[in-house]
Amino acid sequence: MAADADLSALDRVFAALTDPTRRAILSMLLEDDMAVTDVAEPFDVSLAAISKHLTVLTQAGLISQEKRGRVKWCKLEPDALRDASVWMQSFGQFEAVNLDAFEAFLEKELGDAPDDTRPSGG
Amino acid sequence: MAADADLSALDRVFAALTDPTRRAILSMLLEDDMAVTDVAEPFDVSLAAISKHLTVLTQAGLISQEKRGRVKWCKLEPDALRDASVWMQSFGQFEAVNLDAFEAFLEKELGDAPDDTRPSGG
DNA sequence: CCCAAACTTAACCGTTTGGTTGAGCATTTG
DNA sequence: CAAATGCTCAACCAAACGGTTAAGTTTGGG
Numbered sequence: 001m002a003a004d005a006d007l008s009a010l011d012r013v014f015a016a017l018t019d020p021t022r023r024a025i026l027s028m029l030l031e032d033d034m035a036v037t038d039v040a041e042p043f044d045v046s047l048a049a050i051s052k053h054l055t056v057l058t059q060a061g062l063i064s065q066e067k068r069g070r071v072k073w074c075k076l077e078p079d080a081l082r083d084a085s086v087w088m089q090s091f092g093q094f095e096a097v098n099l100d101a102f103e104a105f106l107e108k109e110l111g112d113a114p115d116d117t118r119p120s121g122g
Numbered sequence: 123m124a125a126d127a128d129l130s131a132l133d134r135v136f137a138a139l140t141d142p143t144r145r146a147i148l149s150m151l152l153e154d155d156m157a158v159t160d161v162a163e164p165f166d167v168s169l170a171a172i173s174k175h176l177t178v179l180t181q182a183g184l185i186s187q188e189k190r191g192r193v194k195w196c197k198l199e200p201d202a203l204r205d206a207s208v209w210m211q212s213f214g215q216f217e218a219v220n221l222d223a224f225e226a227f228l229e230k231e232l233g234d235a236p237d238d239t240r241p242s243g244g
Numbered sequence: 245c246c247c248a249a250a251c252t253t254a255a256c257c258g259t260t261t262g263g264t265t266g267a268g269c270a271t272t273t274g
Numbered sequence: 275c276a277a278a279t280g281c282t283c284a285a286c287c288a289a290a291c292g293g294t295t296a297a298g299t300t301t302g303g304g
Contacts, residue, residue: 014140019262020133023209030213036281049263051282056261070271070280078213087145088207091152091200141292158251171293173252192250192301 009061013084016060021045022053029063029076036065036072131183135206138182143167144175151185151198158187158194 007015016022025039040050054074057063061080066073138144147161162172176196179185183202188195 008142010145011140011142014136014145017210018133018136018140020130021262023132023136026213037279045262046264047281048265048283052262055282067270067281072281076213081210081213085207085210088139088203088210091148091198091203143292159249167292168294169251170253170295174292177252189251189300194251 009080010083010087012060013062013080016056016062017084019053019056021050022057025050025053025057025074026062026076029074033073033075036074039074132206132209134182135184135202138178138184139206141175141178143172144179147172147175147179147196148184148198151196155195155197158196161196 021043024043028034028039028042036051036054037047039054040047043050054063054065057074058065062077064075064077066075143165146165150156150161150164158173158176159169161176162169165172176185176187180187184199186197186199188197
């Protein structure tokens with residue numbers, strides 16, 4: 001029932017990141033804020049399924065959603081990743097992020113590096 | 123794209139990190155290698171449950187297990203976190219890790235890890 | 245050898261997850 | 275107002291998850 005209340009913020013963030021569809025959504029939102037329908041478009045699942053994913057991401061704090069008219073805009077909230085990042089860094093032989101690996105990864109993951117494509121920082 | 127293979131590795135790492143018991147296990151292993159029975163001791167679940175958790179962590183590459191005699195030693199493999207860390211950093215408004223938050227977090231997370239369970243070897 | 249220790253595996257169970265379809269609500273448009 | 279658009283909710287389903295207990299396997303020791 002109220003199982004959600006038990007979950008720590010960290011639980012919710014990691015749980016949200018487990019699903020590859022949700023990670024892909026976050027990558028998409030890295031480029032721009034998007035409406036729910038547009039988020040759903042590239043995926044081979046129903047709009048309702050994407051709506052659920054967006055709820056999960058919202059509850060994890062990874063995105064925010066703002067309704068303007070009948071359109072609900074989704075915006076990346078990268079700050080929510082900080083605690084999880086900090087947690088992971090505590091295991092770090094790797095101190096900070098290896099920038100080479102970072103760029104290689106971005107090329108593979110996003111196709112184009114987001115060095116200039118940040119969602120306007122608010 | 124070959125990104126698929128990477129993504130499923132990420133899947134496994136994030137899925138493994140979702141469970142708070144498994145994160146606690148990783149924190150314990152941060153201090154020392156441990157036998158399965160000793161890993162299980164502070165938890166209120168069966169040994170079989172912990173054994174399953176350790177299998178999940180192993181398959182995610184987050185730990186390795188080496189059998190010496192009848193004892194299976196568990197060792198942290200923090201390198202497996204690098205890809206996930208890199209992925210998260212790609213969303214980083216937050217540049218590097220906030221060291222204050224890091225230390226505060228460690229105190230909270232590691233403050234009650236067992237220290238009576240060290241293997242004799244090193 | 246035989247038993248205990250240290251794990252793992254198998255079978256099972258309730259809950260959660262991710263998906264579906266269809267109905268419903270709010271808003272914009274005609 | 276009516277209809278279309280944008281999105282969520284409800285009901286349902288199969289599969290995965292995390293837990294259990296019980297049995298099995300391997301290793302070490304009296």
